[in-house]
Amino acid sequence: MTIEAILKEDIQKAVQKHFDIAADDILLQPTKKEFEGFYTFVTFPLTKTARKSPAEIGQIIGEELAANSSVVSGFNVVQGFLNISLKDSTWLDLFGTILADGSFGSLPSNGQSVMVEFSSPNTNKPLHLGHLRNNFLGDSLSRILKASGYNVVKTCLVNDRGIHICKSMLAYRELGNGETPESSGIKGDHLAGKYYVLFDVEYKKQIKALVEQGMSDEEAAKKAPWILEAQKLLLLWENNDPETVALWQKMNSWVYEGFSQTYNKIGVGFDKTYYESDTYLLGKDIIEEGLQKGVFFKKADGSVWIDLTTEGLDEKLVLRGDGTSVYITQDLGTTELKNSDFGNDRYLWVVGNEQDYHFKVLFAILKRLGRTYADGCYHISYGMVDLPSGKMKSREGTVVDADDLVAQMVQTASDRTQELGKIDDFNSEEAKLLYNQLALGALKYFLLKVDPKKRMLFNPEESIDFQGHTGPFIQYTYARIRSIMRKAEQAGISSEVPGSSYSMHQAERELIFTLSQFPVKVVAAANEFAPSLISQYAFELAKVYNQFYAEVSIFSDPDPVAVRLRVALSGVVSETIRKSLGLMGIDVPERM
Secondary structure, eight states, rough: OHHHHHHHHHHHHHHHHOOOOOOOOOOOEEETSSSSOOOEEEOOGGGHHHHHHHHHHHHHHHHHHHHHHHSSEEEEEEEEEEEEEHHHHHHHHHHHHHHHHHTOOOOOSSSSSEEEEOOOOTTTTBBBBBHHHHHHHHHHHHHHHHHOOOEEEEEEEEBBSSSSHHHHHHHHHHTTTTTOOHHHHHHHHHHHHHHHHHHHHHHHHHHHHHHHHOOHHHHHHHHHHHHHHHHHHHHHTTOOOOOHHHHHHHHHHHHHHHHHHHHHHHHHSSSEEEEHHHHHHTTHEEEEEEHHHTTSSSTTOEEEEEGGGGGGEEEEEEEESSBOOOHHHHHHHHHHHHHHHHOSSSSEEEEEEEGOOOOOOOOHHHHHOOOOTHHHHHHHOOOOEETTTBBOTTTOHHHHHHHHHHHHHHHHHHHHHHHHHHOTTOOHHHHHHHHHHHHHHHHHHHHHSOTSSSSSEEEEEHOOOSSSSSSSHHHHHHHHHHHHHHHHHHTOOOOOOOOOOOOOOHHHHHHHHHHTTHHHHHHHHHHHHHEEEEHHHHHHHHHHHHHHHHHHOOSSSOHHHHHHHHHHHHHHHHHEEEEEHHHTTTOOOOOO
């Protein structure tokens, strides 16, 4: 039984004994830092039936616990909040359990499976800062869900077709002169992105020329030669024109090689990759099924729609009058395919919040169609990432490229570390590994520590600070502890949990309590789809350990029992930091 379970049972007995109330749902919360205690029971809900003030109820229950609970050492009441302190023997028993648990923080299988789809790159441009937030969220969620007992499948849907792809193809066809990644020395996805930007430059010139000839802006945008030509290319591709398909395949192969390099660099991978070019026609059979069931209806022009006003949405087009697909058609088919391939209990889409309405429509249609998996579908919506310089725009070439940003972060990590002058004994390979660990740790932590739903401002300089709420601060704490553990090993000091007569320091109690919350945070992060809960926990654990380190002596305490306990505590903290950061895809350095 956990401490929380014992406390809840003891409180239930106290409430039954003194107020004759069957309190089935006892809720405990961590005590606020300004008050003594570790667990708090809120008494306000009992006032009506107990017919006493919240403070009186707290006092009565507290006295009962102090007298008869096997784990409670004392209490204090602040208005309707009963703050509970625990016996040292309870803390030591709890730490002994944590120390012996090799799988601490990882729950057994719950028999449930979940698919996490993330990344969703376009083959007309390289990955950028916004993609990094997407990839880090998807990867971290996958790790957290796996740790909480789910069987996880990571998937990616590549947007490899459509008018935006044809824009890059057209610009390359007209301006490329046979340029390749090899001949230019430009990474393949960057090369495709270069021509996407060049298309936009030429397109704007053509619009301006037509406007000067008397056209409206709107008409000029529709009749500019290059947009008409890009639309022709799309039709040729859809009709499987050999020359067009060959160009498409060539440019996409460059991009995939570039993507692969970036994914390897940032430590992200997938179990299955789907391609829009393979799935965009799949939904048409579902549309026909829906027409037969009366879920969809046709308008006079032959287009197919669904009325979702009863769900608080609008009428939605699901198939054009000419029989061509729209995005929702494709997503219906792709979702059906994913379910057929894996049959998961849950499906998660990590997609920016500009698609909130789209996913509401998708899930509503799946429910109308009677798909049994519809209730297990979730959109993990996240806010955009801005920079101090403003919003990014791919077609104008103002995005922050992922590769460039990672390289910049590595250089900053190198500069900051060398300024501190603490790695003079590192060889070049060790230093290079450290700079990469710090750079990606800073980048991932900064993008994951914010609630996914919030729009955020990314500041590279702030993210790599070795103090404060940053990845490098937590990595540094880990490296400091590893140094302590090496010293303990050299001195032959073993880890040991003392007997019940040991009188604990408050810093030791704080540390054990914080450690005990790790599995709780993993479950909460999985249930709420919120890696930010893990980042906050890792930061809190590092802070509590540094406070412990400042308040107690580890090696020079005259009591060898205290030394062995503090070495044991340090070892478990380092392992828990490693696991916490690992859930965010962040590596930890053994030395800094």
